[in-house]
Amino acid sequence: MSFxxxxxxxxxxxxxxxxxxxxAAYMIYVQLSKYDLEDITNALTGIPARNLAMAGVxxxxxxxxxxxxxxxxxxxxxxxLAPWKWIFAGFIGFSVSNNAGHAIVSGGAIRYRLYTRWRxxxxxxxxxxxxxxxxxxxxxxxxxxxxxxxxxxxxxAGGSVSKATTLIVTIxxxxxxxxxxxxxxxxxxxxxxxxxxxxxxSFRMALAxxxxxxxxxxxxxxxxxxxxTSFVDIPFDVFIGVFIIAQVLGVFSQVPGGLGVFxxxxxxxxxxxxxxxxxxxxxxxxxxxxxxxxxxxxxxVLVSYESYHKISRGRSIRRILSERLKLQKKEKxxxxxQP
Numbered sequence: 001m002s003f004x005x006x007x008x009x010x011x012x013x014x015x016x017x018x019x020x021x022x023x024a025a026y027m028i029y030v031q032l033s034k035y036d037l038e039d040i041t042n043a044l045t046g047i048p049a050r051n052l053a054m055a056g057v058x059x060x061x062x063x064x065x066x067x068x069x070x071x072x073x074x075x076x077x078x079x080x081l082a083p084w085k086w087i088f089a090g091f092i093g094f095s096v097s098n099n100a101g102h103a104i105v106s107g108g109a110i111r112y113r114l115y116t117r118w119r120x121x122x123x124x125x126x127x128x129x130x131x132x133x134x135x136x137x138x139x140x141x142x143x144x145x146x147x148x149x150x151x152x153x154x155x156x157a158g159g160s161v162s163k164a165t166t167l168i169v170t171i172x173x174x175x176x177x178x179x180x181x182x183x184x185x186x187x188x189x190x191x192x193x194x195x196x197x198x199x200x201x202s203f204r205m206a207l208a209x210x211x212x213x214x215x216x217x218x219x220x221x222x223x224x225x226x227x228x229t230s231f232v233d234i235p236f237d238v239f240i241g242v243f244i245i246a247q248v249l250g251v252f253s254q255v256p257g258g259l260g261v262f263x264x265x266x267x268x269x270x271x272x273x274x275x276x277x278x279x280x281x282x283x284x285x286x287x288x289x290x291x292x293x294x295x296x297x298x299x300x301v302l303v304s305y306e307s308y309h310k311i312s313r314g315r316s317i318r319r320i321l322s323e324r325l326k327l328q329k330k331e332k333x334x335x336x337x338q339p
Contacts, residue, residue, distance in 0.1 A: 139213020231278035
């Protein structure tokens with residue numbers, strides 16, 4: 001592959017981050033456009049301010065946990081970075097991938113654009129994004145197992161097929177976790193895929209992955225739980241089983257933001273025969289607090305950063321050109337005059 005082709009591909013990947021950002025914004029618009037402004041207003045005003053505030057705090061802490069994925073990934077590849085940079089990249093990346101779907105592609109494109117500016121090699125970024133993907137995957141495995149044993153009768157429908165499916169998913173999750181933890185202890189050889197070397201994390205780091213990923217998902221569940229309790233009296237142990245299954249399947253469906261998949265599964269699995277209008281009200285609040293608001297904030301932050309980077313780069317170029325001109329003038333003045 002020629003240098004020019006590589007340069008073009010690098011620019012395409014870099015700019016694709018902004019494309020996925022726009023896609024995420026569009027998916028939020030599509031989701032909210034299903035409801036009238038009056039419905040959205042009633043949904044929010046029907047929820048006590050205290051519950052919305054607690055959901056907002058949970059959302060903030062959830063994105064702190066999500067940003068920490070990048071910190072853990074940096075430790076995995078053995079690189080150090082200023083905290084504001086990995087927090088910035090993590091927040092922007094996850095606010096986009098949460099809405100646009102295809103987290104490895106959409107979030108990866110944002111990270112590629114940012115980390116290459118901070119002198120990271122493409123292979124390092126691939127390793128980081130892959131590591132973060134496994135962090136979420138194995139956290140899902142762990143929480144599916146916990147959810148199954150906590151609420152086997154409440155979180156799922158009572159049919160034999162549903163129970164069998166639930167048991168199969170739980171067994172797959174347990175096997176997946178066992179293989180991963182076993183590999184961290186007994187398998188020390190790196191895995192090479194297309195010239196990129198992936199080291200097996202240590203057992204301690206694998207535990208950190210499961211803990212961090214579980215904290216992220218549990219905090220995300222609270223963002224829906226607090227508005228929901230305004231309308232429905234449901235114990236958290238029952239709710240978390242419903243949320244985990246709907247969330248995990250929504251993510252694995254690869255539909256942007258789990259759009260429609262999460263809501264449909266949540267309403268289907270939710271026990272008690274509650275009024276769908278109240279459930280939709282809580283779901284709308286959840287979408288706004290966990291998806292829309294972080295995307296709006298990240299849009300402002302990203303545009304500000306891109307503008308600053310452009311201005312700073314322009315100043316650097318002008319300064320370099322000015323220094324070169326001064327050097328040329330100095331050399332010209334100091335050169336001996338030919339007779």
